[in-house]
Structures are given as C-alpha cells and as structure tokens.
Amino acid sequence: MIPNQWYAVIESREIKRGEVLGVTRMGMKLAFWRTSDNSLYCIKDQCIHRGAALSKGDVIHHHLQCPFHGFEYDYTGKVKIIPAIGRNSKVPEYFKQDTFTIKEIGGLVFLWWGEPEIDPKNLPTIPMFKELTEKSFKYNTITDHWAVHYSLAIENQLDVVHLPFVHKTTIGRGNRTVVLGPGVELLDENGVNELQVWVRNEQDVGQNSIQKEIPRINNAMLYFRFPNIWMNRISDNIRIFVAFSPIDDMNTLMYVRFYQKGGLSFFRSFFGKLGALGNRIILRQDKRVVLTQNPKKSSYSMVEQKLIHGDRPIIEYRKLRSELKARIKSSL
Helix, strand or coil, rough: CCEEEEEEEEEEHHHHCCEEEEEEEEEEEEEEECCCCEEEEEEECCCCCCCCHHHEEEECCCCEEEECCCCCCCCCCCCEEEEHCCEEECCCCCCCCCCCCCCECCCCEEEEECCCCCCCCCCCCCCCCCHHHCCCCCEEEEEEEECCHHHHHHHHHHHHCCHHHHHCCCCCCCCCCCEEEEEEEEEEEECEEEEEEEEEEEHHHHHHHHCCCCCCCCCCEEECCCCCCCEEEEECCCEEEEEEEECCCCEEEEEEEEEEECCCCCHHHHHHHHHHHHHHHHHHHHHHHHHCCCCCCCCCHHHHHCCCHHHHHHHHHHHHHHHHHHHHHCCC
C-alpha cells in the first residue's frame, strides 16, 4: 500500500448506529464503531489488556467496550474506564490502542493510511469524485472479493485492450480489437492525483493504430484517483464506480456502484437493479482471467511483462504509484 493516502475501505451503510464492525483492511484487523449521534470511529481490533477482539464488544455511549473485561476505549484509543478498579479510578496514560483518522463522503468511509504525527487538520483532500456526492445521483452497489493485490484489480479497470476478448459477449461485442490512442493525462489538484483516459477501439481493417493519435475529448472515458477509486463516465446521466478496498497483499474487496440520475423513481429503481446485475456479470468475466495473472502485484519495474502501446494507462499508473512510494521513502 502507498502510505499517506486516503483509502476508501468500506461503505457507510455497513455500520448502523450503536453497532461495531470488524474487518481486515490494509493487512490489519480494524474495528469501526458508530455512536448514537452518528459519529464513526476506527481502532485497531485488539484490546491492549488481553488481546481480545474489540469488534466483538459493545458501544457504550461514545465508548467501545471490550467484550472480555469491559475496558472502555474513547475515539482517541485511550482506555477511559477499567471496571475492575472502579469507574472513578484513574487509568494510566499508557493504556492506549492505535486509532485511525476516518471521514465519510458519498456513502463511503475513507481511512487515512499514513504517518500518525501529521495533524488531521492538514491532511490532503479526500479523493472522492465530487459529482458522485450530488443528491441527483442514485446508486446500487455490489461487492466482490478478488484474491489478488488491489493494484492488479485496478490495472484491469485501466486496461483498454481486453474488452473484445474478456467481454466478447457483453461490452466487448463488435470485435473492435484495434486500439486508437489511448490518450492519458495526469492531473494533480489539491493533492489528489488523477489519471484521465480516453480511447477509441475499431475493427481491424489494416490501420496502424500505433501511429494514430486521437484528440483529447472534453469528458474522458475513464478516471482513476489514487490510491484506489475509479470511475467510468458512460454518459451525462450514468457512471460506473469502483473502490478497490485492500484487505491485505493478496486480497481485495471490490465495491462496484452503478450511478444514474434523472427519470421517474420507478424506472430509476428498475434500471439501477439492471445496472447492478450487468456489473456483476462483467465483473465475473474480468475476475476469471485476472485471478490467473502472475505476478499478483503491480510494479513499474516488472521485467516479466512486455507491454504494448495500448497499455499506456497501466504504464502511467505503475509509474506514478512507484513515484508516490519513493517520495515517502525519501522523506523518512
């Protein structure tokens, strides 16, 4: 994982008020709890006393209570109450567990994965697509677990060459195997790194696509924001969105959303379900092939793979991913 980044890790609706959720993300067991006033917090899922999972505990007012001996943690990770010594007894300062800064936007929970000494008030902008936070857009979500590193799952969504082969019965119909472009632009706005991709695929009639440039279009087709969210702009009213939530180095949970706006509520609901079904079918086609890939993790320095011009979005992704990781190492 790239340090000092906001990662989309779960959906907000997975945690109701007064509930606790235990998940593995970033290779670490985490516990999320939501209080009665809808505040959401995140802590390492291990009690500092005897190592029990805090995610099996209860929400007591604003505290998370360990299920083993009743230790109560506040949002900073400090133990505020140890029942065995009395509720009014002072708890030593070193009774503290690691917590994580999280923010909710667009129905997603973003977790800051980075240096704890950075002031939360000075953290970079959360990389959510602003248009998808508008009330006019409604969405349907499906999830799918892939046994690959999240970087490999991301590369699949930046791959503009595979459609007529992996998706020949769905979105890749028409045998448009020749890739014109692809055009790729990297933007950096307020600390948010975004790749924009535009491309045109055609049937092979003898044209030389390597020499063919295509003009920049006003609205790109694919958008990827580091470290782990992607959007496909289908039309003015339809978007496909994916958050690649890293479970660990070998597992990723995909949150795939079908967004739409406009039209009557009944038809929106119908097409939303239809869009979610279509996403599931397409995702299964991708997954069948991606799980066979080796190596299981992306790297700019890979020598095992011989890339072609159509892989430019993947090349640019690997390059920037490598640069971001290198920046962190150089600052240590």
